[in-house]
Amino acid sequence: MRALPQDPHLLIVHTDGASRGNPGPAGIGVVVTDPSGTIVAELARGIGRATNNVAEYRAAIEGLRLAREHGASSVTLRADSLLLIEQLAGRYRVKTPHLRPLFDEARGLIRGFDEVRLEHVPRAENAEADALANRGVDAMLEAEA
Secondary structure, eight states, X not given: OOOOOOOTTEEEEEEEEEESSSSEEEEEEXXXXXXXXXXXXXXXXXXXXXXXXXXXXXXXXXXXHHHHHTTOSEEEEEESOHHHHHHHHTSSOOOOGGGHHHHHHHHHHHHXXXXXXXXXXXXXXXXXXXXXHHHHHHHHHXXXX
């Protein structure tokens, strides 16, 4: 029996946002891998002063953009923010007005893929994206000093 190759157009996007102060200095972290776990792209960036939820959305948006740039037609978006995943899945309403534009932007990006899976993962399974988000905050703080 012959094994079917894994979908070359599927990418897995781990995202995390960090804010020290909520709102406070914030950063985003993104790790994009292929199904075998090989890292395709990484991102650590400071985003200025923001709440944790804004940082989570900004990370998801950048992760979806990176997946598109790397040719993905299918994406699994994984985040440890239950609010983010449940809102994007349509199971939670977006009640906070300042999150609505970010939600709309993320949903617009999601519509550009053939298939998107949204998965809430425990923080321990999102350690790389978390470390990158914190690196983004640290870089921003160093630049301000």
